[in-house]
Amino acid sequence: MQDRLPHEKGFHVSWDQLHRDARALAWRLDGHGPDNGNWKAVVAITRGGMAPAMIVARELDIRTVDTISVKSYNHQTQADPKVIKFPDMALVGDGTGVLIVDDLVDTGRTLEVVRAHMPKAHVATVYAKPQGRNQVDSFITEVSQDTWIFFPWDMALQYVQPYRGVD
Numbered sequence: 749m750q751d752r753l754p755h756e757k758g759f760h761v762s763w764d765q766l767h768r769d770a771r772a773l774a775w776r777l778d779g780h781g782p783d784n785g786n787w788k789a790v791v792a793i794t795r796g797g798m799a800p801a802m803i804v805a806r807e808l809d810i811r812t813v814d815t816i817s818v819k820s821y822n823h824q825t826q827a828d829p830k831v832i833k834f835p836d837m838a839l840v841g842d843g844t845g846v847l848i849v850d851d852l853v854d855t856g857r858t859l860e861v862v863r864a865h866m867p868k869a870h871v872a873t874v875y876a877k878p879q880g881r882n883q884v885d886s887f888i889t890e891v892s893q894d895t896w897i898f899f900p901w902d903m904a905l906q907y908v909q910p911y912r913g914v915d
C-alpha cells in the first residue's frame with residue numbers, strides 16, 4: 749500500500765463547496781430567528797468564520813455584521829483560546845437574535861470562550877467534529893475527529909503524481 753497522496757490526507761474544501769455548504773447553512777437558519785423568524789445580527793468568528801458569515805448574511809438579508817477575534821491555533825497546534833477583539837457588546841447584548849458563525853468546530857474550545865460572552869446567541873458552523881458538536885446549534889457536515897479540514901484560502905492548485913507514478 750502506497751502512502752496517501754497529499755489530497756487524500758484531509759478533507760479538502762473548494763470555494764464552490766464552501767459556498768454551497770454555507771448556503772445550505774443559511775437555508776437551515778432561515779425563518780428561525782426569535783423576531784418573527786428574523787435574526788438581528790451576524791457575528792463572524794475571525795478569521796475562518798468571515799467567508800461563511802458573509803454568505804449567510806447575504807442569503808438572510810442581514811445587514812448588521814460584526815466580528816469577534818479569537819486566537820488559538822498556531823498552524824495545527826492549539827493553545828489557550830483568547831478573545832483579542834470583541835464585537836459591539838451594546839449591539840449584541842446577551843446574544844439574543846444574534847447568529848455566531850464559524851467555519852468549523854473541532855474541540856469546541858473556541859466556541860466555549862465565545863459563548864461565554866453571548867450566552868443566548870445561536871451558534872452555527874459549516875463543519876463539525878464530534879468533540880465540539882455540542883457547542884454548536886446548527887451545522888451542515890460532520891467529519892471524523894481525526895480529519896483535518898483544509899479551506900480554500902489555505903490551498904493552491906498544484907500537480908500531484910498519478911497513483912502509478914513514473915520512475
Ligand SMILES: O=P(O)(O)OC[C@H]1O[C@H](OP(=O)(O)OP(=O)(O)O)[C@H](O)[C@@H]1O
Nearest residue numbers: 794795796820821853854855856857858
Ligand atoms: O473548536 P476548536 O478546537 O477551538 O477549533 C475551531 C477553530 O479553529 C480554527 O480557527 P483558528 O484558531 O485556526 O483561527 P483562524 O480562523 O484565524 O484561522 C477554526 O476556524 C475555528 O475557529
Ligand SMILES: Nc1nc2[nH]cnc2c(=O)[nH]1
Nearest residue numbers: 821854895896897898899
Ligand atoms: N483549517 C482547519 N483549522 C482547524 N482548527 C481546528 N481544526 C481545524 C481543521 O480541521 N482545519
Ligand SMILES: [Mg+2]
Nearest residue numbers: 794795796797
Ligand atoms: Mg477560526
